[in-house]
Structure formats: C-alpha cells, structure tokens
Amino acid sequence: MLMWAGLPAQGGWSRVLEAAGLDPSRVTVLEGDSAAARAAGFIPEGGSIEVRSVTDTFLPSLQIVWEKPVTVPRFLVPERATVFTREKWTGAPLAAGFREGGKVVFWTAAPIGEKGYERYPYLAQALVELGLEPQAATRGLWAFFDSSYRLRADPEYLADRWRAAGISALHVAAWHYWEPDGQRDEYLRKLVAACHRRAIHVYAWIEFPHVSEAFWEAHPQWRERTATGQDAHLDWRKLMNLADPDCSAAVEAGLRNLLGRFDWDGVNLAELYFESLEGYLNPARFTPFNERVRQEFKSLAGVDPADFYNPASRAYHVRDAGPMRRFLEYRARLAHRLQVEWLGKVRRMAEEKGGLDLVLTHVDDRFDTAMRDNLGADAAALLPEAARFGAAFLVEDPATIWNLGPERYAELARRYAPITPPGVRLGADINIVERYQDVYPTRQQTGGELFQLLHWAAKSFPQVAVYFENSILAPDWGLVGAAAAAARVRSAANGGIEVESPSPVAVAWQGCAEVDGQPWPVWSHGKLLVPAGRRRVTPCSRPLPPVLEDFNGDIVRLEQIDGMWRLEYESRARAIAVLAGGGRQVRFFPPGRHQVWLR
Numbered sequence: 001m002l003m004w005a006g007l008p009a010q011g012g013w014s015r016v017l018e019a020a021g022l023d024p025s026r027v028t029v030l031e032g033d034s035a036a037a038r039a040a041g042f043i044p045e046g047g048s049i050e051v052r053s054v055t056d057t058f059l060p061s062l063q064i065v066w067e068k069p070v071t072v073p074r075f076l077v078p079e080r081a082t083v084f085t086r087e088k089w090t091g092a093p094l095a096a097g098f099r100e101g102g103k104v105v106f107w108t109a110a111p112i113g114e115k116g117y118e119r120y121p122y123l124a125q126a127l128v129e130l131g132l133e134p135q136a137a138t139r140g141l142w143a144f145f146d147s148s149y150r151l152r153a154d155p156e157y158l159a160d161r162w163r164a165a166g167i168s169a170l171h172v173a174a175w176h177y178w179e180p181d182g183q184r185d186e187y188l189r190k191l192v193a194a195c196h197r198r199a200i201h202v203y204a205w206i207e208f209p210h211v212s213e214a215f216w217e218a219h220p221q222w223r224e225r226t227a228t229g230q231d232a233h234l235d236w237r238k239l240m241n242l243a244d245p246d247c248s249a250a251v252e253a254g255l256r257n258l259l260g261r262f263d264w265d266g267v268n269l270a271e272l273y274f275e276s277l278e279g280y281l282n283p284a285r286f287t288p289f290n291e292r293v294r295q296e297f298k299s300l301a302g303v304d305p306a307d308f309y310n311p312a313s314r315a316y317h318v319r320d321a322g323p324m325r326r327f328l329e330y331r332a333r334l335a336h337r338l339q340v341e342w343l344g345k346v347r348r349m350a351e352e353k354g355g356l357d358l359v360l361t362h363v364d365d366r367f368d369t370a371m372r373d374n375l376g377a378d379a380a381a382l383l384p385e386a387a388r389f390g391a392a393f394l395v396e397d398p399a400t401i402w403n404l405g406p407e408r409y410a411e412l413a414r415r416y417a418p419i420t421p422p423g424v425r426l427g428a429d430i431n432i433v434e435r436y437q438d439v440y441p442t443r444q445q446t447g448g449e450l451f452q453l454l455h456w457a458a459k460s461f462p463q464v465a466v467y468f469e470n471s472i473l474a475p476d477w478g479l480v481g482a483a484a485a486a487a488r489v490r491s492a493a494n495g496g497i498e499v500e501s502p503s504p505v506a507v508a509w510q511g512c513a514e515v516d517g518q519p520w521p522v523w524s525h526g527k528l529l530v531p532a533g534r535r536r537v538t539p540c541s542r543p544l545p546p547v548l549e550d551f552n553g554d555i556v557r558l559e560q561i562d563g564m565w566r567l568e569y570e571s572r573a574r575a576i577a578v579l580a581g582g583g584r585q586v587r588f589f590p591p592g593r594h595q596v597w598l599r
Contacts, residue, residue, distance in 0.1 A: 012112045015452060016117070016448050016451075019452045020124035021482035022134060026104060026132060027103065027104050028105045028106070029107075029108075030107040032072070032108075033073060040078065041078025041079075042075050042096070045073075048073050049090055051087050051110065052066050053089070054120075055088050057084050058122045058125050059122075059446075062442060062446070065441055066441055072110050075093055075109055077093050080098045081098045092109075094110065094120075095108045095109070099131050108120060115448075117447060117448030117452070118441060121442055121446055121449065122447045122448075123448055128478065134479065134508075135489040135507065136485045136487035136489050136530075137481035137482045137484075137485050137507075138458065138503065139504045140166065141165065141168060141464055141480070141484045142170075142171060142394075143169075143468065144170075144173070144466070144467045144468035144469065145469050145470070147172070147191070148173070150470060155193075158191070158194070161477060162195070162198070162200060164481070165472075166480065168201060168552045169265070169573075172188070172204060174205055174206055178214065178215060179212060189263075192262060192264075193263075196586055198578065198584070199550040199578050199586070201266060201357070201552065202262075202263075203268045204259060204267045205270060206268065206346075207271055209237075209272070210236075211238075215251075219240070222244055222250075223240060223290075224289075226284055226285060226289055227286040227306075227309055228283050228284050229289070229306075230284070234275050234287075243290070243296075248341075255349065256352075259350075260353070265357060265573040265574060266350075266357030266573050267357075267358055267359070269343065269359070269361070269391075270361035271361060271363065272338060273339075274335060274375055274376045277398070279370065280317065283309050288331070288334070301327070303315045332372055336378060336381050339360075339385065347389045347391075355574065356573070357573035357591065358391040358392070359392045361394040362379055362382060364379070364397060364401075365379050366379060368400050371398055383419055383424060384421055387421035387423055392425040392426075392427060393420070393427065394465055395412060395416065397430065397431050403435060403439050406455070407456060408456075409428055409456040409457040409459075409461065410460045413428075413460035425463055425572070426462060427461050427465055428463070429465045429466075430453050430465065430466050432445050432466055432472060433467075444473070447475065450476055450483070451479060451483035452483075454483035458484050458485060458486040481506070485505050486503070487505045492537075492538070495539050496537055496539065497537050498536055499530045499536075501532055501535075504554060504555065505530055506529055507530055508526060508527065508528075509527070511539060512542065513539065515535055517536075517538075518558065518559055520540075520544075521546050521558075522547065522549075522550075531554065531555040532554060546580040547579075547599075548579065548598070550576075550578040551576070553569040553571035553589070554571065555567065556570055564599060566596075566598075567597070568593070574588050574590055574591050576588060579598075
C-alpha cells in the first residue's frame with residue numbers, strides 16, 4: 001500500500017505509480033505543510049507564492065503551465081532532498097524527495113491532482129531517480145518511424161534505444177524509399193539489420209493515396225483533385241487517384257518493387273481513405289473530385305459533384321442536402337472498395353515474400369462518428385475484411401479527441417468489441433503530438449500523461465503503437481516500456497514473484513530463475529523474459545547460462561530435453577531469436593505456431 005502523511009490521499013498518486021509500474025509500498029508521500037512534512041525537513045519559511053508556470057529538472061526547456069494558479073507557502077527543503085520542480089520565476093521548490101532506507105520520501109508543495117499529472121508531469125521519473133525500479137516492462141510495443149527526422153542518427157544507437165523501451169516492431173515510412181536510391185537504400189538496409197539484431201520487426205508503412213514525391217511529379221495526370229479543382233497537395237501528403245486503373249497498376253508495380261528490395265517483416269496499409277477532417281464544408285481540402293470519380297457518380301446519381309458548390313445549381317449543398325448525402329455514401333463505399341482491393345494486392349505480395357504480416361491503420365469512427373462523412377472511413381465495414389485477409393487492425397485516435405483523457409482507450413475498446421470478428425488482433429495507435437486544443441500542463445503528452453495513455457491502451461487492447469518514436473521526449477524513454485505493460489507483479493514465497501500479463505514482459509531478476517518450475521534460459525543484463533499468462537518465477541538451485549538473450553515471439557512452451565531446448569512459439573510475423581553468447585547472432589523462425597530446437 002502507498003503510505004501517506006499530511007493532506008488526505010488523492011487518486012492521482014495511485015494512477016502515477018500504477019502507470020509507471022512502480023511499487024507503492026516503497027513510497028511515502030508528503031503534500032503541503034503538515035507535522036510529518038516538517039519532521040522530514042520540509043518547513044514553511046514565511047510568505048507565499050502564486051504558482052502557474054513551473055520548470056522541471058528532467059526537461060528545463062519544457063513549458064509547463066498549470067490550468068489554474070495555486071497559492072502555496074514558500075518552503076525550505078532538507079539538504080538530503082533532491083529538488084525536481086521549481087516555480088518558474090522565483091525558483092521556489094515545489095517537488096522534492098530523498099531515499100530513506102529502501103524507500104522514497106517524496107514531497108510536493110501542492111496536491112498533484114486527481115489525474116496525477118495536472119501539475120507535475122515527471123513524478124514517476126523523479127521516483128526512479130531516487131531508486132525505484134519498474135516491476136515489469138512490455139516487449140511488444142510498436143512504433144512508427146520517419147527517417148526524414150533521423151537521417152543523422154546512428155541506426156545501432158536508435159535500435160538499442162527502441163528495444164530498451166520494449167519496442168518489438170518499427171513501422172518505417174516507406175514512401176521515402178519508393179524509388180531506388182543508392183544512399184537512401186543503404187541507410188534503410190542498415191536500419192533493418194540493426195533492428196533484426198535486436199529482435200525488432202520492420203514493417204513497410206504505406207500511406208496511400210500518397211505514393212511518393214517523385215511519383216507525384218512524374219504523373220500529374222493521375223493526381224487527385226479537391227472540390228475546388230486543385231491538385232490535392234494537402235499538408236505533407238500528395239494524393240493520387242487510385243480509382244484510375246492505370247495509376248493503380250503503376251502503384252502496384254512500385255509497391256512490389258519496394259517490398260522486394262528490403263528485408264521487411266510486414267506491411268502497414270495506413271489511412272487509405274479521403275480528405276479531410278473538416279469534411280465537405282471545406283471544399284479546398286475535400287476529395288475525391290477527380291474526373292473519373294465525378295463521371296462515375298454522375299452516371300449513378302445524375303448529378304456532377306462539382307454542382308454541390310455551385311450556388312446556381314439545384315444540387316448546391318446549402319440549398320439541398322440530399323445530393324451531397326448520396327455522394328458521401330458513395331464516397332464511403334469507394335473508400336471501402338479501394339481498401340479491399342489493396343488488401344488483396346498486399347496480401348498476395350506478402351505471400352510471394354514468404355508470409356509478411358499485414359496491418360491496417362484506420363482512424364476511429366466509433367468515438368467520433370463524423371469520421372465516416374469527413375473521411376469516408378468505416379471501421380465496421382472494414383473489420384470483416386481485416387479478418388478475411390488476416391490483417392491486424394490499429395485504431396487511430398482522431399485529432400478531435402486528442403484532448404480527452406487516458407480512459408478513452410477503455411471506451412474505444414468497448415465500442416469496437418461488438419464489431420470486431422474473432423481472430424482480428426485489435427490495437428490502439430497513440431498520437432504523441434503537440435495538440436491544438438487548450439490542454440494542461442503541457443502541449444504534448446509527456447511524463448505521467450503519456451504513461452497513463454500507454455497503460456490504459458495496454459489494458460484495453462492486445463496491441464499498442466505510438467506515433468511516432470521521434471516525438472517521445474527524452475525524459476520518457478526510460479519508462480515507456482513499463483507504462484505499456486499491463487502486467488501485475490506480486491511478491492511470492494521463497495524470494496519468488498507472481499507475474500500476470502496478457503503479453504510477454506521483462507522483469508528485473510538477478511541470478512538463475514525457474515518459470516512455473518521449469519529452468520528458464522531467456523534472460524540478459526538482469527532482465528528475465530516472462531511469457532504471457534499467469535506465471536510463477538522462483539530462484540533456481542544451480543547456475544543456468546542463457547540460451548536466448550531476446551525473443552520477439554510468444555513463447556508457448558520451453559523445456560530442456562536431453563541437453564537441447566525445445567521451444568514452442570507463436571508469432572504473426574516471422575519470429576526473431578537473439579542467441580546468447582554475444583555478437584548479436586540471430587535466427588529467424590517462420591510465422592505461425594511452430595516448434596524449434598535450440599542448443
């Protein structure tokens with residue numbers, strides 16, 4: 001249990017500790033002025049300050065603003081305490097702590113709030129700095145990667161950071177590599193190899209109807225058009241008309257070439273629908289209005305979609321909403337038709353490559369029901385197709401709900417449960433971005449807020465992905481893996497622990513271990529890989545060298561027979577095993593459920 005002194009306990013602290021996987025029994029919390037706080041050395045020195053903006057040692061440059069100002073006394077802190085948060089203008093201490101035996105004493109000048117991150121985003125990092133350690137960390141997080149932000153970064157360094165954070169699959173922005181280029185291709189090959197040496201899958205992330213910059217320049221005749229008649233260059237995406245058979249054939253040939261040039265593990269077909277989030281009310285961003293689509297709709301409905309924006313036309317959308325309503329329905333069906341067409345094409349290419357995994361990333365339209373009209377996105381129609389083609393389905397937060405709290409992932413999962421066919425692996429895609437809404441205390445999710453987003457998503461969905469790895473701030477990397485674990489860890493008799501988790505996790509462990517009574521040779525650098533399910537980890541009586549340093553499949557069974565190890569595993573993509581003994585030697589095992597033998 002969490003020990004309290006001073007002000008009454010608030011739910012925020014429990015949320016902070018749970019999300020970061022920290023043991024509450026090792027923390028004593030002090031808030032404000034109290035006899036216990038004074039006894040620990042946190043003493044009011046006279047006078048008060050109004051706090052609205054603060055700075056934190058973990059990222060001094062970050063703008064941290066409280067939603068409402070709070071007046072607190074000025075405090076002296078004991079010499080043994082480390083101050084982590086100060087009032088921006090006066091430097092007055094607002095959060096500090098110290099170690100006392102095997103525990104941490106932590107004090108804040110003002111309550112942290114019910115959510116746990118309203119005022120102090122980096123509480124979990126401070127507790128780790130003072131000696132706490134996460135109890136478990138995921139080994140199955142996914143992350144999106146855009147090399148245009150990382151061209152100067154060493155792939156080996158990046159891959160080390162990603163795997164340490166529990167990332168098991170990297171979804172690489174593949175449009176940068178659509179056309180062969182010696183220098184770029186060499187960079188990607190090095191990145192893929194570095195990831196594979198650390199048991200990280202690499203997926204080709206495709207953003208149709210954007211293909212590539214060069215494809216856009218080379219084929220103006222196939223460019224998508226907006227309702228204003230302009231080429232559909234919207235934000236960074238340059239959209240092509242995939243409804244044109246000639247365009248579609250050229251894109252298919254390009255994708256086959258792309259998948260053949262690199263050692264991919266899967267393909268992510270992401271956001272294949274239309275623009276924009278503002279829907280038809282912004283004609284400058286509203287697609288598709290290419291000639292082929294206009295003619296097809298006219299043959300079906302007897303009206304040219306261009307007339308929706310002509311005040312002299314009887315189909316003018318302000319005068320008569322009916323024709324636009326029919327077009328929105330047609331548009332959603334067209335998006336679905338293209339999605340199914342490309343699912344089939346990508347599945348065939350994946351089989352040609354030897355069984356690449358297939359993922360669909362799709363904006364949510366259950367929480368924000370306007371997405372179907374705005375984008376043509378229809379998750380309920382697409383999920384059965386995901387099941388038919390064996391694709392995982394990543395649900396992306398629409399920008400319109402980025403300001404809502406972490407609990408939204410539980411609600412998202414509840415809404416998708418009745419429309420998700422059996423066998424579809426459902427995931428949540430978390431957008432880590434600067435938000436346009438009024439949000440506090442930081443514009444971008446970081447610290448406690450980020451950890452709660454990851455934790456709620458992990459508790460609600462079998463798979464969690466983050467967009468994108470470059471937007472994770474430096475202070476957060478050390479706890480991302482712990483936050484994205486939905487594990488429960490409890491102490492057991494004889495120095496053991498009980499681990500309950502829906503997915504594999506790494507737990508801190510020193511020395512030889514048995515898992516469910518079996519010697520367990522899957523560990524490295526003080527981290528033991530524990531399979532999904534309810535497991536009991538206990539010390540073992542004899543030294544046991546590791547056989548695997550890492551493995552990114554799901555271990556079903558692992559047992560020693562006549563000096564060999566029989567590994568039964570399951571994996572959507574091919575499984576990657578990092579062999580013990582140094583040198584990052586890897587073996588690839590086929591996707592599916594199989595048994596292999598290891599020495």
